[in-house]
Amino acid sequence: xxxxxxxxxxxxxxxxxxxxxxxxxxxxxxxxxxxxxxxxxxxxxxxxxxxxxxxxxxxxxxxxxxxxxxxxxxxxxxxxxxxxxxxxxxxxxxxxxxxxxxxxxxxxxxxxxxxxxxxxxxxxxxxxxxxxxxxxxxxxxxxxxxxxxxxxxxxxxxxxxxxxxxxxxxxxxxxxxxxxxxxxxxxxxxxxxxxxxxxxxxxxxxxxxxxxxxxxxxxxxxxxxxxxxxxxxxxxxxxxxxxxxxxxxxxxxxxxxxxxxxxxxxxxxxxxxxxxxxxxxxxxxxxxxxxxxxxxxxxxxxxxxxxxxxxxxxxxxxxxxxxxxxxx
Ligand SMILES: NC(=O)c1ccc[n+]([C@@H]2O[C@H](COP(=O)([O-])OP(=O)(O)OC[C@H]3O[C@@H](n4cnc5c(N)ncnc54)[C@H](O)[C@@H]3O)[C@@H](O)[C@H]2O)c1
Numbered sequence: 001x002x003x004x005x006x007x008x009x010x011x012x013x014x015x016x017x018x019x020x021x022x023x024x025x026x027x028x029x030x031x032x033x034x035x036x037x038x039x040x041x042x043x044x045x046x047x048x049x050x051x052x053x054x055x056x057x058x059x060x061x062x063x064x065x066x067x068x069x070x071x072x073x074x075x076x077x078x079x080x081x082x083x084x085x086x087x088x089x090x091x092x093x094x095x096x097x098x099x100x101x102x103x104x105x106x107x108x109x110x111x112x113x114x115x116x117x118x119x120x121x122x123x124x125x126x127x128x129x130x131x132x133x134x135x136x137x138x139x140x141x142x143x144x145x146x147x148x149x150x151x152x153x154x155x156x157x158x159x160x161x162x163x164x165x166x167x168x169x170x171x172x173x174x175x176x177x178x179x180x181x182x183x184x185x186x187x188x189x190x191x192x193x194x195x196x197x198x199x200x201x202x203x204x205x206x207x208x209x210x211x212x213x214x215x216x217x218x219x220x221x222x223x224x225x226x227x228x229x230x231x232x233x234x235x236x237x238x239x240x241x242x243x244x245x246x247x248x249x250x251x252x253x254x255x256x257x258x259x260x261x262x263x264x265x266x267x268x269x270x271x272x273x274x275x276x277x278x279x280x281x282x283x284x285x286x287x288x289x290x291x292x293x294x295x296x297x298x299x300x301x302x303x304x305x306x307x308x309x310x311x312x313x314x315x316x317x318x319x320x321x322x323x324x325x326x327x328x
Contacts (some may be wrong), residue, residue, distance in 0.1 A: 004028045004067060004240065006110070008053060008101060009074030010046070011038025013183045014116065014169070017176045018072060018231040019046055019092070025235055030066045033075065039326040042181055042281070053097035056104065063108035070112035070238055071105055073098065076145075079189060080283075083142035086228060094145035099152065106161070113153065113236045117166040117247065119223075119288055121147045126262030129291040132168070132247045139283055150247065163245055165237040170223035170251035170290050172230055174311040182318030183227075184325035191258065192224070195265045196319045198273040206265075206273060208258050210280035215287060219258035223251035223289040225313070226305035236299040244298045251290025256308045264312040269320070 010019040010031030016038070023029045023046055031043050051058045053075050054274040076094045077083070083090040100113075105113065118142030119130065126134045138144045150275045156162040175182035183193050188291055198206040211218040239268075256264075262275055295301045305311060 002026050002028055003024050003069045003238070004030070006063065006066060006068035006071040006105075007031045007074065008071065009033055009038065009076065009116070011035055011043050011048065012052065012074055012205075013185065014105050014172050014227055014230055015072070015074035016042035016106070017179065017181050017227045018074070018234045020044065020176070020179050020181065021228070021234055022072075022238065027238070030062070030068070032062060037185065039184060041326040048248060053101055054092065056100040059100050060104040060107050063104040063110065067108050068105065068110045068240065069196045070114070071110060072099065072114045072234055072238075073101060074116045076116065078118075078142060081189070082228055083140055083145070083147060085094065085140035090141050090145050091148070092267070093315060095148045098149045102152070102156065104160075113162060113164045113165060113239050114234055114241070115149060115166045116147050116151060117150055117168040118143065119168055119170045119249075119251070119290065121150065121168060125288060128287050129253070129289045130249060132249055132294050148165075154233040157245065163241050165241060165245050166247040167233060168229060168236065168247060168249050168290070170225055170288065172227050173224040174226040174228065174314040176228050176231070177231065177314050177317045179325050182322060184291055184322070192265070192315050193319065195262055196269070198315060199265050199269040199271045199316070200319060200323055201324065204274065206262055206275050208262070208275060208277045210284060211277050212280070213286035215257055217257050217259045220284055221255035221257050221287040221289065223253070223255050224261075224308065224311050225250055225252045226311050229303045229305055232304070233301050236292070236301050240299050248295040248298070249290035249292050251292050252296060252303050252306050252312060253292050254306065255289040260308060261312065264308045265316065266312045268316045291295065
């Protein structure tokens with residue numbers, strides 16, 4: 001397989017792990033990223049064009065030169081809190097940026113797209129585990145921008161202009177230790193790397209927000225999926241995109257609580273640190289877990305690293321080797 005694949009946001013966390021995995025599978029890659037959140041080091045020896053998806057002309061020129069046959073679209077702003085403060089910025093980057101991308105791909109004759117969607121399109125879940133056909137009612141602007149893009153893709157597909165897969169990731173976690181790739185966000189808002197920062201002594205303590213949820217230990221349950229499993233789903237989505245498309249949940253199928261995550265970090269790191277309990281945060285549902293039956297049936301995807309210690313252990317390995325991230 002040597003399809004030419006454009007990877008937007010390929011300098012970021014999930015995009016870089018995926019770009020390297022599909023390069024190893026024999027695809028030709030061009031990464032486009034404005035490096036606002038990503039890291040040049042994570043792109044390594046793959047081809048990189050530093051550009052902003054807001055720049056429709058540059059994007060079009062890049063596509064006309066590279067002539068992609070498919071695109072993996074990771075580039076987005078993805079901080080829920082920031083999206084509440086600056087919704088217009090989120091719509092500009094995530095929705096307008098995607099519209100620019102779709103125009104550029106069309107100009108180059110490319111009609112295949114795998115889109116990084118999110119569990120945030122569902123908002124408060126109608127039931128657990130969450131199914132792809134459950135109502136989509138985002139409760140923050142970030143989720144609304146991703147839903148807007150899903151709607152554009154649905155309409156283009158209906159018009160026969162596009163083959164696409166919207167992969168609705170739940171909580172991406174872990175690292176591709178062999179490839180030297182891990183999670184390095186600034187600010188970091190995700191639970192596992194934040195708890196690891198406490199284990200490394202880079203943060204004075206770890207926090208639990210809410211201990212009175214109706215869950216096994218009172219703390220929130222989330223569906224953590226290993227970033228290598230996420231990346232593999234993109235390889236499968238690309239292989240099958242001409243026959244299978246639409247929306248797919250991407251989760252582990254089982255959830256882990258905040259306390260379980262903290263215990264797992266203590267165990268794999270062998271370190272103790274202070275844990276502070278705080279009240280619930282607004283807009284944090286108690287349980288968010290995915291049904292991944294659709295992607296299992298359609299693409300044959302199944303998590304190969306579903307265990308919490310496997311996920312947390314890989315994150316710990318990467319962070320302890322890169323205590324200051326890529327730039328340290
Ligand atoms: N991390 C998760 O748990 C998670 C969950 C659900 C969905 N997602 C989605 O997956 C995708 C990747 O997430 P991630 O955690 O790897 O994020 P990330 O921030 O690490 O990566 C995003 C990349 O896009 C680039 N980028 C941002 N704006 C850009 C622009 N205007 N032009 C060009 N490049 C731009 C950034 O520099 C970065 O390299 C995002 O679309 C995110 O919304 C992530």
